[in-house]
Ligand SMILES: Nc1ncnc2c1ncn2[C@@H]1O[C@H](COP(=O)(O)OP(=O)(O)OP(=O)(O)O)[C@@H](O)[C@H]1O
């Protein structure tokens with residue numbers, strides 16, 4: 001079966017942040033019809049929207065999938081639940097947030113699912129990591145590439161590369177080796 005290419009945004013700002021990213025990615029890999037094919041660096045980012053909360057770690061993943069966009073959304077929502085995400089405040093703190101950013105060159109406008117993610121072109125915490133793995137991908141409906149948008153939005157944003165990497169080969173590796181600052 002032919003595979004679609006999708007991009008996912010990951011964010012976390014509560015508890016053991018690196019561990020949440022790794023766990024979410026492992027849970028995604030475990031699903032049928034989902035393969036993680038590229039991972040960005042991990043960035044530490046100042047909160048956007050609701051400001052009175054801890055800094056986030058953000059990253060992006062490329063996924064090759066035989067699942068439909070709606071299936072993939074439900075997989076993301078399931079994994080969020082598995083990591084005990086509790087929704088309290090809009091744009092507030094969370095153990096893990098998984099967003100479907102892009103799905104091939106599709107434009108989807110359904111009640112439950114909007115793709116491209118409607119706020120992605122405003123958010124350097126999405127654009128900077130995504131530009132590492134998909135610089136030349138055009139964001140459907142905008143006529144511009146991810147790299148173009150990342151450049152457009154870089155002014156004044158607090159997006160700092162962290163020294164830790166997610167490794168496709170060893171997602172299970174050495175979470176405990178990550179120092180407290182990045183894993184709190
Ligand atoms: N592209 C998308 N990716 C993820 N969820 C989406 C998407 N489009 C619509 N949704 C809907 O949004 C809901 C998730 O909202 P959520 O609480 O994660 O928003 P948020 O992360 O607080 O804010 P934001 O959407 O600005 O990142 C899901 O239940 C889902 O149905």
Ligand SMILES: Nc1nc2c(c(=O)[nH]1)N=C(CO)CN2
Nearest residue numbers: 011045046047048056091125
């Ligand atoms: N830096 C940063 N800020 C946010 C984030 C996020 O992932 N990173 N997610 C939000 C809700 O979607 C709201 N604000």
